[in-house]
Amino acid sequence: MYYLCRHPFMNSICLLLFLICLLSVAHSFRLSGDEEKIVGGKEAKKAYPWEVSLGNLMNVPSSRSRREQQSKDIKLDAHFCDGVLIHEQFVLTAAHCLIPYMDDKQFDTPAFGAGVGGRNLIEMYDDGRIPIIRAIIPSGYDASDGASPYDIALLQLESSMDSTPLACLSKRRRRRRRWHHHHHHHQYSGPLKAIGWGNTQPVVVNLYTNEMTGLAPSKTLKEAWMTDVSRAAPSCATRPDLVCVSPVTQGDAICLGDSGGALLSSSETVVGIASFGMGRNLGSNKYATCEGDAVYTHVPDYIAWIESEINSTLCTR
Template sequence: MVSLQLRGVPSSHFCGGTLIHPRFVLTAAHCLQKQDPTRVSVVLGVHDLQASERSQQRFTILHMFENRYDPDEHLNDVLLLQLDRPAVLGPEVAVAPLPQQDQALPHGTQCLAMGWGRLGTHMPIPRVLQELNVTVVTFLCRPQNVCTLVPRRAAGICFGDSGGPLICEGVLQAVDSFVIRECASRQYPDFFARVSLYVDWINSILNKGV
């Protein structure tokens, strides 16, 4: 789990991400659309955003790789960040496995979403990492997305969770992309970019960049 922050600005978390290789992070393309990458810190090993934890590792962005991102349609909302050096793996920092190319994710699959996003549309962001059990749904969804709901309660991803992972059975199946109207509306599912569509593209970049 990665926190993207503005360099030198305290409590400046703005998006999440996932370490998929010691030198590469997968996040959402829209997270860096209006940010100067030279001003962004990629922070691993974070739990409490306001604490200087010994587990934290900070990196700068060496290169960014997009895949035909369409901001108007929220399509291909994935971005690979190459770090300036390899992360040190250990108990607090690990690499998330990717799915197979074009792997299906059936309706009803149980997954885990996580991040430091707002606790509600008009609420502040939390200090500590939040985790939420969610269920994959297909209604109102598109083939390019994985969509989730939390049954019987108003809960879901929110602003600041973008770019963070959807982990299903230990695998990074999707990247937090967008919500419709507001967070946890209960009318619409939450939308994630489907990682299985991009595995061959991701691997082609990893193989060049290592």
């Protein structure tokens, strides 16, 4: 199991949590580039102006001219998670993206910001990200548990995005079916679409040295088609608050840097927020990630909580 985060301060934290997950989570489901190719997938054909890139602001120059002079690698490496603009001043993302900030959720000196309205990470860096001034995380979220419920969070922007289109959240529950041990579970029919700026190739983790190889964030926003496999996936067996997905095309996958990104229904409403994925042992204390199936937080379960926290009615359908 691995988080899909890519925060420069989070690599060791994510790996630690990843190791905890290996020891503590009994159920998992088996995992069945280049800049244009999420792992595999393809460049997003259309604009998703509400899909947000969360990136570091620490050591980022305040002037555009100085930002433009920095290297491509610096600009790409600033990105660590995705998010979804759901309100003029609020972004929806995964709670685990905020692990470094759990102790103080009111940011007088914002350490990270949101790139809004674009598809290119380099252009977002040059344009400047909007500082995040506050984070709201459900009280039930457990940062020490890589599969914790409530892996969802709200981020308040320093300035309002009045002219940027907002995402619509799905309020429709998946169709109920009775299955193993009389549990009721939901599953979406039809293809789902994952979008994000995450790593373009699988990542290999050395469990002894904490080293990660293959880190290569995408410059452009990508998409990949997914199928809901929640009924067959052990990670979702007793967790209707999750959506387990498998790629339609072999070789596609979401990866590090895709955390907090949207999973879209056929009507392009947001049904999930990227949470975690599964990997496989390679031997010699190495672990491969980003090779197929992944798990999303089921957004319809949290609409009431979101609207209560921001004191506003969202676009839902």
